[in-house]
Amino acid sequence: MSHITEKLAEFIFEELPPPEMAEARRHVAECAYCREQLARFEQTLAMLKAAPDLEPPRDIVFEFDKPVMTRLWRWFPAVAALAAILLVTIALAGRVHIQWRDSQVTIAFGQNIPAVDPNQAALTAEIQRLQGHLAYLEDRQQRVESDTIATASQIQLLARGQRTPPGD
Amino acid sequence: MKLGSLKPVDDRKIIERVLKGDTDAFNLLLRRWEKPIYNFIVRMIGDRDEAMDLCQDAFMKAYRELDTLKDLDRFSSWLYRIAHNTCFSKLRKDHGKIFVELQPETRASRMPIESRLAVETALQHLPEDQREVVVLKVFQSLKFEEIAAIQDAPVSTVKSRLYMAFEKLRAILG
Numbered sequence: 001m002s003h004i005t006e007k008l009a010e011f012i013f014e015e016l017p018p019p020e021m022a023e024a025r026r027h028v029a030e031c032a033y034c035r036e037q038l039a040r041f042e043q044t045l046a047m048l049k050a051a052p053d054l055e056p057p058r059d060i061v062f063e064f065d066k067p068v069m070t071r072l073w074r075w076f077p078a079v080a081a082l083a084a085i086l087l088v089t090i091a092l093a094g095r096v097h098i099q100w101r102d103s104q105v106t107i108a109f110g111q112n113i114p115a116v117d118p119n120q121a122a123l124t125a126e127i128q129r130l131q132g133h134l135a136y137l138e139d140r141q142q143r144v145e146s147d148t149i150a151t152a153s154q155i156q157l158l159a160r161g162q163r164t165p166p167g168d
Numbered sequence: 169m170k171l172g173s174l175k176p177v178d179d180r181k182i183i184e185r186v187l188k189g190d191t192d193a194f195n196l197l198l199r200r201w202e203k204p205i206y207n208f209i210v211r212m213i214g215d216r217d218e219a220m221d222l223c224q225d226a227f228m229k230a231y232r233e234l235d236t237l238k239d240l241d242r243f244s245s246w247l248y249r250i251a252h253n254t255c256f257s258k259l260r261k262d263h264g265k266i267f268v269e270l271q272p273e274t275r276a277s278r279m280p281i282e283s284r285l286a287v288e289t290a291l292q293h294l295p296e297d298q299r300e301v302v303v304l305k306v307f308q309s310l311k312f313e314e315i316a317a318i319q320d321a322p323v324s325t326v327k328s329r330l331y332m333a334f335e336k337l338r339a340i341l342g
Contacts, residue, residue: 009330013305015312044338048306051287056206057216060198060224062231064191 003027004034008041180240187235194231201244202227204308205251211303212255213262214292226254248310249318252300259296290340298333301326 004024010016011024028034091098099106179200185193205226210219230250237246291299297319304310304318316323 009305009327010312013312040338041334044334044341045306047283047341048287048302048337051284053203053207053307054210054216054284056202056223057220060202060227061195062191062198062227064194 003031003037005037008037012038012041012045179243183234183237183240183243186231194234197230197243198227201247205247208248208251208303208308209255211288211291211307212296212300213258214288218258222254222258223251226251229254245310245314245317248304248308248314252318255300256296286341290337293340294333294336297321298329298336301329302333302337305330 004011004027007016007020007024011021011028014021016024028038099108179197182193182196186197202223206219206223209222209226210216213219213222226247230247233250237243291302294302300319301315304315305312310318312323312326316326319326
């Protein structure tokens with residue numbers, strides 16, 4: 001094997017493939033020139049490594065801005081709780097009346113929710129039925145009046161024919 | 169913190185959380201990578217205060233562009249690439265400026281802090297691309313292939329830069 005000068009750095013930092021590493025070791029053991037090269041390199045390396053790492057003078061900490069919506073949602077529970085408390089307080093004070101009926105919430109301000117009259121719907125239906133009947137009767141009345149006038153006119157025409165002198 | 173001690177799978181889980189809207193989880197990535205990235209930058213530009221600001225810029229950019237990361241398991245390489253761009257942008261602005269001006273000392277007299285200062289000074293005398301290879305290889309323990317991806321250069325070029333850098337460092341550090 002030739003001198004390891006070209007591979008000295010890889011040999012020292014052990015980055016040669018295992019077979020080449022083994023061969024280089026054998027060569028260095030036998031070659032005074034390569035041993036000297038190696039010693040000089042390692043001496044400089046040792047001097048460099050004598051300089052320890054520094055501690056950074058301060059820690060870097062990033063404070064990241066959260067997205068606007070995230071910030072708003074963070075306040076949502078507090079706002080919702082406050083709104084609920086406010087609503088309950090007003091309701092208890094008698095100014096707002098809340099009623100849950102037939103899957104529907106009814107909120108009335110400053111007054112009681114009017115009670116629903118059970119006969120109201122039946123009365124409304126009866127009125128509508130009578131109004132329809134009245135319209136029918138009025139229509140019948142107009143037809144009878146028209147028939148009466150037509151019959152009277154016919155009688156008059158017949159009566160005139162009877163008064164005409166015979167032989168005209 | 170060395171790259172090898174970190175589990176990409178953990179990074180992946182955190183990144184997935186961030187991408188799903190858990191933005192605060194990004195601070196977990198910060199905790200994990202702040203020190204390596206800071207040390208990479210400070211060794212590249214040689215100014216500790218400036219390095220902190222650049223480190224913050226790099227993480228801010230990483231956060232903004234996280235959704236463009238195609239392979240979540242390669243987050244660290246991607247992050248180093250962002251830090252690389254941040255550093256080189258700064259270095260182009262401050263072309264020719266060397267922040268660490270201490271004279272290198274002899275090896276025998278060095279205490280740890282002095283060693284660090286001597287190394288930082290020596291690093292600042294290297295061309296930027298060579299310096300970056302040394303920092304990423306020696307201090308961040310990245311593979312040659314990873315460094316090649318960060319520098320957008322062939323692996324052979326990366327290795328050449330390392331050899332040339334070591335020659336110069338040996339001359340400076342003694």
